[in-house]
Amino acid sequence: MLILIRAVIGRDLRLAMRRQADIVAAMFFFIIVVSLFPLGVGPEPDQLRKLAPGVLWVAALLATMLSLPRLFADDHRDGTLEQLALAPQPLGLVVLGKVIAHWLVAGLPLVLLAPVLGIQFDLAGDALAVLTLSLLIGTPALSGIGAIGAALTLGVRGGGVLLSLLVLPLYIPVLIFGAGAVDATVSGLGPQAHLSLLGALALGGVFFAPWPTAAALRVALE
C-alpha cells in the first residue's frame, strides 16, 4: 500500500519537475494576487495588518484552484488514468498519492512563500509563524477537497470555471479556521482552537476525499 502511494508520488513529482513552469506560474500568481491588495486598499500598515490573514488565505485558495485542473487532466488525455483505474490496487490509494504529490508541488511552495509576503503586510513575528503554520496544516485539505472537484469536472466543457463553482464553497471552513488562527493570535486569544480544527479538516479532507474522487473518476472514465 505504502509502496503504491510512494510510487505515485514519485511519478507525479518527476512529471511536475519536468514542467517547472507550471509550478512557478502558480507561485507567481499567489505573489501577484497578494501584492495587488495593498495597491487596492492603500498602504496604511494598520489596515494591512488586519487584512493580511484573509488576503493571504484567499490568495492561497485561488492559487490552489489554478493548479487543480492539471491534477488528472494530463493522465486522462494520454490514457494513463484508465490504466490506473484498471489496476488491481484501489483507485482511492492512487488518488491519495496524487493528492499528496499535488500538495508537495502546489501547496508547500505557498507555505514557504507566505512568511515573505506576510512581511509585506507588516505582520509581527508570532502572527507570521501562525500564518505559516496554518497554511502548512490547511493546504493539504485544499488539495484533498479540490481533487473531488477536479475529478468531477474532468473533460467537461468550461471545466476551470466550473471547478471554482464546485470547490470554493467547500473551501469555506478551511478559510475560516486558517485566517481565524492568525486573527486570534493578533488579538491575543491564541490560535490553539483554530489550528486544531484546521488539523481535523485536513485529516478528514486528505483521508476521506480520495474515495469520492475515485468514484467521480470512474464516472468520468465510463
Next chain:
Amino acid sequence: MSHRVINWFRYASPQTFYPLAGKLIPWFWALAAIFGVAGLTIGFLVAPTDAQQGEGYRIIFLHVPASWMSMFIYLVMAFWAAMGLAFNTRLSGMMASALAPTGALFAFLSLWTGALWGKPMWGTWWVWDARLTSELILLFLYIGFIALQAAIDDPRRADKAGAILALVGVVNIPIIYFSVKWWNTLHQGASVSLTKAPSMAALMLWGMLLCALACWMYSIAIALMRVRTIMLERERHTDWVRALLAEKE
C-alpha cells in the same frame, strides 16, 4: 416476497412513473392552492399585529417556509442521488435534477425575503450572521450542482457526477454551518440575535405551518412537472415516448 419487490420498484421506471406523476400533479397543485390560501388568509387577515415589529413581520409567512424548504430539498436531492448511485435507477437522477432548481429558488427567496425583512427591522439589508451566511453558501452549492449537470452532455454521467457532488455537499453542510457559526461568534457579537425564537402567537404559527405545507405541495408539484419533462427529453428514443406522442397528435 418477490412479488413485493416487484411492486416496490414498479414506479422506478420512467415509463410507469410518467402517467402516475401526471395524475398526481393536479392534486398537489390543488393542495398547494388550498394550503396557500388558508395560510395567507390567517397570515394577513387573522393573525394579530406583532407587538414589536408591527405589520412588517408578516413576511415571515414566506420567509420561514422558504428557508425550511431550501434546506429540506437539498436533503431530498441527496437522498435521490444516493438512491441513484446505489440502485442505478434512471429515475433517481432525474428526480435530483428536477429538484435542484426549486431548491435554489427557495434558497434565493429565503435570502431575498430575509433582506426585505432585515431592512426595516435591523436597519440593514444584510448582516454576516451565521444563518444568513450558511444560507448563502447553500445557494452556492445548488448553483454548483446545476452548473455541473448543465456542463455534462451525457445525462447518465451528469446524474452520477451530480450525485457524488450532492453527497459531498450533504456531508459538508454541517461542517460549513458550524464553521460559519463559530467564525461569527469569534469575530464579533452578532448585533442581531436570530436564534432566540420569539414566543409566537398560536395563530401566527398556524399560518406559518400552513404556508410551509403550501410550499411543500408546490415543490412536489413543480418537481413532478419538471421530472416529466426531463423524462420525455431523455427517453425520446424509446417506444413508450413515441407511442405517447403519436397518441397526442
